[in-house]
Amino acid sequence: MDTIIDITMPLHSDMLLYPGSPPFSVEQYRSISSGDTSNNSRFSMGTHVGTHVDAPGHYVDGGPGIDMVDPAILIGPCRVFDLAGKQISAAVLRGLDMAGVTRALFRTPSSDDLADPEFNPDFAHVTGDGAEYLAEMGVKLVGVDYLSLDRYKAPGHPAHHTLLGAGVAVIEGVVLSGVEPGDYELICCPLKIAGAEAAPARVFLRR
Numbered sequence: 754m755d756t757i758i759d760i761t762m763p764l765h766s767d768m769l770l771y772p773g774s775p776p777f778s779v780e781q782y783r784s785i786s787s788g789d790t791s792n793n794s795r796f797s798m799g800t801h802v803g804t805h806v807d808a809p810g811h812y813v814d815g816g817p818g819i820d821m822v823d824p825a826i827l828i829g830p831c832r833v834f835d836l837a838g839k840q841i842s843a844a845v846l847r848g849l850d851m852a853g854v855t856r857a858l859f860r861t862p863s864s865d866d867l868a869d870p871e872f873n874p875d876f877a878h879v880t881g882d883g884a885e886y887l888a889e890m891g892v893k894l895v896g897v898d899y900l901s902l903d904r905y906k907a908p909g910h911p912a913h914h915t916l917l918g919a920g921v922a923v924i925e926g927v928v929l930s931g932v933e934p935g936d937y938e939l940i941c942c943p944l945k946i947a948g949a950e951a952a953p954a955r956v957f958l959r960r
């Protein structure tokens with residue numbers, strides 16, 4: 754039997770946010786308890802809140818939006834790597850078996866911090882040379898287990914520029930605590946917000 758693992762952060766008003774992100778909020782505007790025929794809600798959030806996909810347009814002005822990211826990249830075979838440290842550099846990546854890997858998710862100690870509403874600036878990130886290595890290896894999708902691909906306040910955001918510039922899809926905020934390293938099928942479905950530079954996504958792994 755298939756085992757499906759949900760690696761999506763739950764969206765709620767007290768969740769962890771990247772500094773400056775518009776928070777998630779949801780409110781009912783119709784409710785059965787107040788005499789309406791149904792319950793209906795509206796929500797508001799930044800496009801980079803919780804588990805989400807960055808499109809090239811996030812760092813490449815005028816670049817493709819999230820609605821243009823090829824679904825063939827977002828769904829398919831994927832490998833989860835387990836890293837003891839939080840730095841995803843070329844030196845670390847060279848020590849991994851990446852042969853034939855087109856979708857790579859990196860589980861680090863940061864996964865355990867995603868459920869903590871307090872932002873931890875010391876989070877797992879891809880270095881500039883790590884991003885170049887991934888692009889050269891032909892990786893088409895990269896997932897990290899905290900809220901940004903680049904180190905906090907990294908000058909020039911080299912990992913975003915390199916990967917998004919190379920057309921690599923980037924998922925930020927995948928919850929990999931307790932997920933065994935190894936091969937899975939990835940199912941990543943960002944909302945199709947026309948022209949947006951990113952969108953929240955529901956993401957699953959299937960063994």
Ligand SMILES: [Zn+2]
Nearest residue numbers: 801807925951
């Ligand atoms: Zn983002």
